[in-house]
Amino acid sequence: MALSISLTVNGKPVTATIEPHLLLVQFLRNQLRLTGTHIGCDTAQCGACTVHLDGRAIKSCNILAAQADGMEVTTIEGMVKDGQLHPMQAAFKECHGLQCGFCTPGMVMSASALAAQSPNLTEEEVREQLDGNLCHCSGYHNIMKAVLLGAQAMKAGA
Amino acid sequence: MIPRSFEYHAPASLPEALALLNRHGDTAKLLAGGHSLLPMMKLRFAVPDHLIDLRKLAELKGIREAGDEIRIGAMTTENELIWSTLLQEKCPLLVEGARLIFDPQVRYRGTIGDDISHADPGNDHPALMIALDALFVLAGAQGERVVPADGFFLGTYMTLMEPGEIMTEIRMPTPAPGTGYCYAKFKRKTGDFATAACAVTLTMRAGAVSDVRIVLTNVAQAALRASDAEAALRGAPLDERHVDEAARLAMGICEPVEDLRGDVEYKIAMVGNLCRCTGYQNIVKAVQYAARKLRGETVETSHPLLAEIAAH
Ligand SMILES: Cc1cc2nc3c(=O)[nH]c(=O)nc-3n(C[C@H](O)[C@H](O)[C@H](O)COP(=O)(O)OP(=O)(O)OC[C@H]3O[C@@H](n4cnc5c(N)ncnc54)[C@H](O)[C@@H]3O)c2cc1C
Ligand code: FES
Numbered sequence: 113m114a115l116s117i118s119l120t121v122n123g124k125p126v127t128a129t130i131e132p133h134l135l136l137v138q139f140l141r142n143q144l145r146l147t148g149t150h151i152g153c154d155t156a157q158c159g160a161c162t163v164h165l166d167g168r169a170i171k172s173c174n175i176l177a178a179q180a181d182g183m184e185v186t187t188i189e190g191m192v193k194d195g196q197l198h199p200m201q202a203a204f205k206e207c208h209g210l211q212c213g214f215c216t217p218g219m220v221m222s223a224s225a226l227a228a229q230s231p232n233l234t235e236e237e238v239r240e241q242l243d244g245n246l247c248h249c250s251g252y253h254n255i256m257k258a259v260l261l262g263a264q265a266m267k268a269g270a
Numbered sequence: 271m272i273p274r275s276f277e278y279h280a281p282a283s284l285p286e287a288l289a290l291l292n293r294h295g296d297t298a299k300l301l302a303g304g305h306s307l308l309p310m311m312k313l314r315f316a317v318p319d320h321l322i323d324l325r326k327l328a329e330l331k332g333i334r335e336a337g338d339e340i341r342i343g344a345m346t347t348e349n350e351l352i353w354s355t356l357l358q359e360k361c362p363l364l365v366e367g368a369r370l371i372f373d374p375q376v377r378y379r380g381t382i383g384d385d386i387s388h389a390d391p392g393n394d395h396p397a398l399m400i401a402l403d404a405l406f407v408l409a410g411a412q413g414e415r416v417v418p419a420d421g422f423f424l425g426t427y428m429t430l431m432e433p434g435e436i437m438t439e440i441r442m443p444t445p446a447p448g449t450g451y452c453y454a455k456f457k458r459k460t461g462d463f464a465t466a467a468c469a470v471t472l473t474m475r476a477g478a479v480s481d482v483r484i485v486l487t488n489v490a491q492a493a494l495r496a497s498d499a500e501a502a503l504r505g506a507p508l509d510e511r512h513v514d515e516a517a518r519l520a521m522g523i524c525e526p527v528e529d530l531r532g533d534v535e536y537k538i539a540m541v542g543n544l545c546r547c548t549g550y551q552n553i554v555k556a557v558q559y560a561a562r563k564l565r566g567e568t569v570e571t572s573h574p575l576l577a578e579i580a581a582h
């Protein structure tokens with residue numbers, strides 16, 4: 113039986129009719145055409161599908177769209193404000209923190225939520241707290257630099 | 271990746287949730303954080319006809335102190351455990367354990383009650399709960415019952431919980447000040463289930479172990495309390511000989527399953543190592559903590575590391 117859900121996606125109210133078994137990631141990609149959020153696995157390991165749910169980084173492949181009813185979702189497409197990259201996005205560009213770009217939306221979403229929560233990030237914290245996001249290309253080294261730089265920029269701009 | 275279709279319910283109260291569970295019986299599953307159930311549904315290992323989402327039940331959330339007990343709502347997430355100042359101060363073992371469970375995104379969703387109800391021998395909370403002497407509150411159509419963690423886990427995915435029951439709360443005695451604790455988890459990488467892990471709580475009096483609980487994760491069909499190992503330490507000084515004996519006894523009760531994390535022999539050996547770990551590092555850590563809290567009392571020991579700590 114189809115359900116009706118109402119939520120906020122990237123600042124805009126969205127009401128939709130969905131099947132209960134629809135995953136949030138499929139809802140975002142297929143129904144709303146927000147295809148920045150990726151799917152890299154089916155066991156909730158890779159983090160390519162990470163979005164913010166009420167400000168917290170979660171894996172959208174492992175929650176039903178129905179569970180997000182009444183909540184606020186931000187995807188990578190919602191990070192650009194007035195044509196300006198979010199400081200964390202700018203830092204990934206600056207530090208060469210991406211290659212194929214497949215893990216990047218999830219990385220940026222995890223990193224920005226982390227930096228918002230603890231503004232004085234240390235290298236160790238970044239490595240520990242980004243362990244829910246896998247990357248094939250970068251070897252994580254430049255991602256590390258990007259996250260530290262992005263966190264500084266976010267703090268300065270706050 | 272694609273779960274089979276089902277009917278979705280989001281009851282607003284516990285009685286409503288219980289009624290739904292009663293009505294749909296075996297064809298229904300409770301949905302908490304969804305981070306065990308949804309992966310199984312995506313692989314079609316689980317194909318419920320009804321999902322009962324508990325997210326609207328505010329009464330299943332929160333961490334508080336009631337008398338000499340700590341009470342934790344079943345729907346409290348792992349991150350809420352980690353951030354709780356009450357737990358940091360009074361029950362740091364639970365904070366340390368939760369930090370070792372998967373990654374931050376999963377910890378925002380996964381909940382303590384379901385980590386327990388799910389009863390995967392790979393889950394970490396079962397051993398922590400037994401080590402902390404916890405009680406579980408189970409609500410059913412007939413009312414509420416309270417059962418101890420020790421004895422609750424019957425086997426892989428099997429517990430004392432009856433069909434139609436919902437776990438609402440976890441209660442545990444507030445650990446006495448100065449209790450030593452540790453959760454030593456051996457895993458292939460962050461986010462993985464344990465190859466083997468060991469939870470310990472320990473109190474010392476006048477240089478001897480006055481009480482100790484040792485519980486093992488993922489080396490049998492369910493979390494395993496190492497009672498003989500505990501008995502070997504109780505009343506004894508915490509020296510190399512007694513710790514080695516405890517590790518040997520703990521290894522004796524393991525019945526691990528062979529899988530990608532290693533074969534039976536390897537896993538059993540890792541338990542010994544971990545209990546040794548607890549012996550030479552983490553029990554040391556536990557004692558350090560205990561010793562600091564018990565300031566003034568001497569901790570006598572023949573082990574060089576322990577002696578060093580005791581001297582401070
Ligand atoms: C890749 C991955 C790695 C993981 N690694 C670890 C790890 O190392 N250690 C660890 O401990 N866990 C690990 N987990 C599991 C994680 O912590 C789960 O989130 C947790 O085990 C289940 O909690 P949940 O809230 O997501 O439960 P759900 O998936 O929602 O539910 C699990 C089961 O419990 C039942 N249930 C739910 N609520 C109740 C209730 N109140 N009363 C009775 N029954 C109920 C459900 O019907 C279901 O059968 C991992 C998960 C993933 C995806
Ligand atoms: S797609 Fe891999 S964690 Fe979500």
Ligand code: FES
Pocket residue numbers: 209210211212213214215216246247248249250
């Ligand atoms: S940039 Fe290719 S996976 Fe990370």
